[in-house]
Amino acid sequence: MRRRDFITLVSGATAAWIRDATAQNAPKVYRVGSLNPAAPVADDSQIGAALIRGLAEHGYEPGRNLVFERRGAEMQIDRLPSLVNELVTSKVDVIVAFGYPCALAAKQGTTLPIVSWGVGDPVATGLVDSLARPGGNITGISDVSAEVTPKRLQLLKEVVPRLRRVAMLWNAADLGMTLRYRAAEAVAKGMDISVEPHGVREPNDFDHAFAAMNSDMPDAILMVSDALTSLNRTRVFEFAAAHRLPAIYEHDGYVRAGGLMSYGPDLNESLARVAALVDRILKGAKPAQLPFEQPTLFRFVLNLKTAKALGLDVPLQLQQRADEVIE
Numbered sequence: 068m069r070r071r072d073f074i075t076l077v078s079g080a081t082a083a084w085i086r087d088a089t090a091q092n093a094p095k096v097y098r099v100g101s102l103n104p105a106a107p108v109a110d111d112s113q114i115g116a117a118l119i120r121g122l123a124e125h126g127y128e129p130g131r132n133l134v135f136e137r138r139g140a141e142m143q144i145d146r147l148p149s150l151v152n153e154l155v156t157s158k159v160d161v162i163v164a165f166g167y168p169c170a171l172a173a174k175q176g177t178t179l180p181i182v183s184w185g186v187g188d189p190v191a192t193g194l195v196d197s198l199a200r201p202g203g204n205i206t207g208i209s210d211v212s213a214e215v216t217p218k219r220l221q222l223l224k225e226v227v228p229r230l231r232r233v234a235m236l237w238n239a240a241d242l243g244m245t246l247r248y249r250a251a252e253a254v255a256k257g258m259d260i261s262v263e264p265h266g267v268r269e270p271n272d273f274d275h276a277f278a279a280m281n282s283d284m285p286d287a288i289l290m291v292s293d294a295l296t297s298l299n300r301t302r303v304f305e306f307a308a309a310h311r312l313p314a315i316y317e318h319d320g321y322v323r324a325g326g327l328m329s330y331g332p333d334l335n336e337s338l339a340r341v342a343a344l345v346d347r348i349l350k351g352a353k354p355a356q357l358p359f360e361q362p363t364l365f366r367f368v369l370n371l372k373t374a375k376a377l378g379l380d381v382p383l384q385l386q387q388r389a390d391e392v393i394e
Contacts, residue, residue, distance in 0.1 A: 094131060094132040095132060096132050096133070096134055097127060097132060097133055097134070097160050097349050098134045098136060098157065098158060098159040098160050099122075099127075099133065099134070099135055099136070099159060099160065099161055099162075099163060099345060100135075100136040100137075100138065100154035100157065100159035100161070100162040100163065101118075101135060101136070101137050101138065101162070101163045101164075101165070102138050102139075102140075102147070102150060102151065102154065102162055102163070102164045102165065102169040102172070102173060103137075103138070103139045103140070103165045103166070103169060103294065104139070104140050104142060104144060104147075104165070104166050104168055104169060104293070104294040104295075105139055105140070105141060105142055105294040105297070105298060106139040106141060107137035107138055107139035108137060108139070108165065109137075110129075110135075113320050113334060114165070114334065114338060117334055117335045117338035117339070118163065118338045118341060118342055120335070120338075120339070120342075121338050121339035121340075121341065121342025121343065122342045122345065122346070124339065124342065125342060125343065125345075125346040127342075127346070127349075136153075136154055136157045136159050138150040138153060138154060140168075140169075142294065142295065142298070144168050144240070147168060147169060147172035148172055148175070148176050150172075151172050151173050151176035151177055152176065154173075154177075154179075155176070155177050155179065159179065160179075160180075160348075160349055161179065161180045161181070161182060161345055161348050161349065162177070162179055162180070162181045162182070163181075163182050163183075163184070163341060163345065164181050164182070164183045164184070164186070164205075164207075165183075165184055165185055165294075166185050166186060166241065166243070166293055166294060167185075167186040167187050167192055167194070167241050167242055167243030167244070168241060169183075170183040170186045170189075170194055170205060170207070171192075171194065173205070174194065174203065174204065174205050177204075178204055179204065180204055180205075180206075180348045180353070180354045181204055181205040181206070181207070181354060182205075182206060182207050182341055182344045182345050182348065182354070183205055183206070183207030183208070184207055184208050184337065184338065184341050185208075185243075185292075185293065186207065186209075186210070186243045187210045187212070187241075187242070187243025187244060187246050187247050188209065188210045188212070188243070188246050188247075188250075189201070189205075189207070189209055189210075189359055190209075191246050192242050192243050192246065195359065198358055198359040198361075199358045199359075200355070200358070201354060201355055201357070201358065201359055202355050203354070203355055204354050204355070205354050206344055206354040206355075206357040206358070206359055207341065207344065207359055207360075208332075208337050208340060208341060208359070208360050208361070208362060209359040209360065209361050210243070210246075210247060211332070211361055211362055212246075212247040212250045212251065213250040213253075213254060215330065215331060215332075215365065216250060216251040216254045216255070217254050217258065218330055218365075219251075219289060219315050219317075219330050219331075220233065220251075220254070220255060220258055220260055220289070221258075222315060222328060222330055222367065222385070223287045223289070223313060223315050224258075224260075225382060225385050226287075226313050226327075226328075226374075226379055226381060226382075226385070227286055227287055227313055227379075229286065230260060230286045230287055231259075231260060231261065231286055232260070232261050232263060232285045232286050232287075233255065233260055233261070233262050233263065233285055233286065233287050233288065233289050234262075234263045234265055234276075234280050234285035234287070234288045234289070235248055235251060235252070235262050235263065235264060235265060235288075235289045235290075235291070236265050236267060236273075236276060236288065236289075236290040236291065236296060236303065237265075237266055237267070237290070237291035237293075237296065238266070238267060238268070238291070238293045238294075238295040238296060239266025239267060239268050240268040240269075240295075241293055241295075243293075244291050244293050245266070247291050248262075248264065248266070248291060251289065251291075252264070262289075263279075263280075263283075263285055265279060265280070267295065267296070267299075268295075269295075270295075270298070270299055273299050273302050273303070277302075277306050280306070280310075281310075284310060284312075285312070286312075286313075287312060287313045287314060287315070288303065288307055288312055288313075288314035288315075289314070289315055290303055290314060290315075290316050290317070290321075291317065292316060292317040292318050292321070292331075297321075300316075300321055300324060300326070301324070301325070303326075304324070304325045304326055304373075307326075307327070307377070308373075308376060308377065311377045311378055311379075312377070313327050313328075313377060313379060314326060314327050314328075315327065315328050315329060315330065316328070316329040316331075317329060317330075317331040318331050318332075318334060319331075319334070319366055319368040319391065320334070322368045322369070322370045322373075322393060323368075323370075323393065325370070325373060326370065326373065327369070327370055327373045327374060327377065327379075328367070328368060328369045328370065328389075329366070329367070329368050330365065330366070330367045330368075331365060331366070332362030332364065332365055332366075333362070333364040333365060333366045336362065336363070336364040337362050340360055344357060344360070366390045366391065367388060367389050367390050368389060368390060368391045368392075368393070369381065369385070369386060369389040369391070369392050369393065370392075370393040371386070371392060371393065371394045372393060372394060
């Protein structure tokens with residue numbers, strides 16, 4: 068063999084060995100799909116950032132071993148089945164479904180594993196057989212509305228001792244949120260508080276809800292959080308400000324955006340647990356074997372700047388109990 072041929076042969080073999088070794092050492096890349104009723108969940112949103120942080124704790128990093136396939140229905144719920152098909156075609160390993168409509172569409176449209184969040188009571192809506200044994204291809208974080216609604220109403224009552232009538236805003240097109248309203252209504256009766264229902268299905272419905280409140284003004288507002296109410300939150304803030312109505316929300320993002328106060332599950336903790344469920348599935352666990360989990364950490368956040376604008380004198384003891392006070 069001539070020297071030149073020998074060198075060429077050795078060089079080729081070395082290059083092939085390096086390629087094989089590199090391929091063997093390259094991390095496996097996992098594909099995680101996300102499905103949202105509104106816009107696709109962005110990395111810099113409160114929910115998106117919390118999910119990414121949670122996945123990073125388990126060793127998943129975008130650009131290294133993680134690819135996100137994000138889909139959003141832009142509030143056109145009839146698009147959800149086609150978006151589920153897109154995620155299936157993209158060969159995702161697991162789908163994170165935000166909200167009941169997305170979880171239902173994913174369950175009906177694929178056998179891929181699903182981790183859900185913000186879906187309301189998954190047993191009452193029929194998503195799963197039970198919290199302990201979900202069955203099928205879906206698990207996630209369940210709702211605790213019946214347990215936390217009394218706390219929200221009590222917080223309102225501490226700000227407005229004369230509280231008797233609370234207007235409740237929720238997405239009536241979302242079964243999960245409707246059940247959350249019903250749970251709140253049942254709890255309020257035991258607290259001698261009447262809940263006035265203002266279900267909305269589209270942005271124009273907020274005007275009808277405000278008109279109804281104008282004709283018979285409530286003492287306060289409780290808004291159930293989902294994609295529709297979140298997108299229209301500024302209108303609720305403005306109505307509350309115009310009529311000096313205290314309002315309570317389910318997540319602290321509303322308070323940072325100008326709402327008065329919130330009490331509900333800590334989003335960082337809840338989404339960290341969503342990430343932990345995703346991790347277990349990527350490592351081989353089946354959703355049917357992963358019980359639905361319940362939030363364990365809750366936050367009370369208060370915006371004193373908004374309280375001042377509303378003319379409310381928030382008791383010092385209530386301020387001291389807040390996990391965060393925005394001034």
